[in-house]
Amino acid sequence: MEEKVEKITGKSFDTPDETRRPFEKGKIDVITVGGLPFYRETLAPGWQWSRHVKPVVGGNSCQRFHVKIFLAGRQRVRMDDGTEMEFGPGDVAVMHPGHDAWVVGDEANVLIELADIVKMPPDVPEETLTKITLEAVRRFNDAINRHDVDAVMAAMTEDCVFENTYPPPDGARYEGQGAVRSVWERFFAANPDAHFEVEEMFAVADRCVVRWIYRKTKEGRPWYLRGVDVFRVRDGKVAEKFSYVKG
Numbered sequence: 001m002e003e004k005v006e007k008i009t010g011k012s013f014d015t016p017d018e019t020r021r022p023f024e025k026g027k028i029d030v031i032t033v034g035g036l037p038f039y040r041e042t043l044a045p046g047w048q049w050s051r052h053v054k055p056v057v058g059g060n061s062c063q064r065f066h067v068k069i070f071l072a073g074r075q076r077v078r079m080d081d082g083t084e085m086e087f088g089p090g091d092v093a094v095m096h097p098g099h100d101a102w103v104v105g106d107e108a109n110v111l112i113e114l115a116d117i118v119k120m121p122p123d124v125p126e127e128t129l130t131k132i133t134l135e136a137v138r139r140f141n142d143a144i145n146r147h148d149v150d151a152v153m154a155a156m157t158e159d160c161v162f163e164n165t166y167p168p169p170d171g172a173r174y175e176g177q178g179a180v181r182s183v184w185e186r187f188f189a190a191n192p193d194a195h196f197e198v199e200e201m202f203a204v205a206d207r208c209v210v211r212w213i214y215r216k217t218k219e220g221r222p223w224y225l226r227g228v229d230v231f232r233v234r235d236g237k238v239a240e241k242f243s244y245v246k247g
Contacts, residue, residue, distance in 0.1 A: 009033060013040045022154055024052045028113075037158050039113040043075070047109070048102035056151050058139040063132055064236040066095040066113065073109035077101045096124075097132045097236045126205050133203040133233040137210065140231075140238050145195055147188045153181050156238045163242040165227065171243065191216050199226075206233050 011017075016029035025047040029040040049062050061080050074088045080098040087093045095101075103109045136155065143151035162180045164171045174180045188194065193216050200211040208231040215224045227245035231238055 013038075016040075022053075022150055023056050026052065041109075041111050041113055043073070043103050043109040043111075045103055045106050045108060048100070050100045050102075056148075057154050058142045058151070059135055061098050061100055062095075062236075063097040063135045063139070065097055066093070068093045068095070069112040069114065071110040071112065073107040074104040075101055075109045075111070076104050097128075097135075129205045130203050132236055133206055133208050133231070134201070136233045136236050136238055137201065137203070137208045137231050140241075141196060141198065141210070144184075147192075147194070149181060149184050149188065152184055153177055156180065156241075157234055160238060161240045163240075165243045165245045193217050207231065208233065 011031045011033050013029050013031060016031050018030040020028040020030065022028065025044040027042045029042075031038050031040075053062070068087070070087045070089055070091045070093070072089055074086060076084060076086045077093070077095055078084045078100050079096075085093070086104060140152065140155040143155055156177070158177055159175070160177060160180050162174045162183060164174070164183065166172065174183050195215050197213045197215060198210055199213060202209055210229045210231070211226075212229065213224050213226055215222065217223065225245055227243060230240075230242045230244075232240040
């Protein structure tokens with residue numbers, strides 16, 4: 001039997017499916033309409049990416065692709081090359097990875113984020129994509145080694161996929177933010193001193209391979225395991241993480 005597709009549907013940000021507060025001075029209301037995610041961000045006066053988000057996600061500048069519709073307040077954006085633009089109510093902005101941003105003035109900045117619906121153009125140079133991919137994976141790995149679940153999930157897409165190494169032979173597959181978050185929460189609780197040492201990392205375009213040593217204490221003694229992660233990055237976030245181990 002074919003699944004019925006609603007031809008018209010709607011929701012209000014006044015009753016969001018979820019409200020997130022992933023960083024200081026910021027609130028994100030999330031609704032899913034017709035299977036598509038929409039985000040309303042409210043950024044308080046004084047908010048700046050490099051001051052309030054960078055400590056959570058890492059990196060020298062924001063490596064996400066953004067499509068924003070501004071509703072209230074003003075925001076100024078500076079690209080890594082020094083280019084600056086300011087946006088206010090009624091403006092639409094497309095921001096490529098590599099930028100800082102901050103609220104201008106004493107009014108909260110309210111905007112709608114569409115980056116999970118409108119994707120980054122496919123003609124981005126391979127060299128640029130490779131840089132974005134490496135930055136995204138480094139940011140993800142740093143969050144893993146801090147055992148910071150919020151930062152880990154902020155570094156992954158809404159529809160992220162994680163294939164674990166356990167149970168053998170194929171490992172378990174987890175799809176979506178909720179399922180993947182639960183995996184990391186259980187993992188960090190069970191392995192309080194877990195650390196992943198990167199032996200080698202290389203990337204081409206949106207793909208990245210990381211060779212690592214996983215170290216922890218097991219039965220009172222130091223223990224380690226070697227393995228490989230294969231990543232796919234989309235719009236500056238980890239979309240897929242497939243893990244493999246030796247032995």
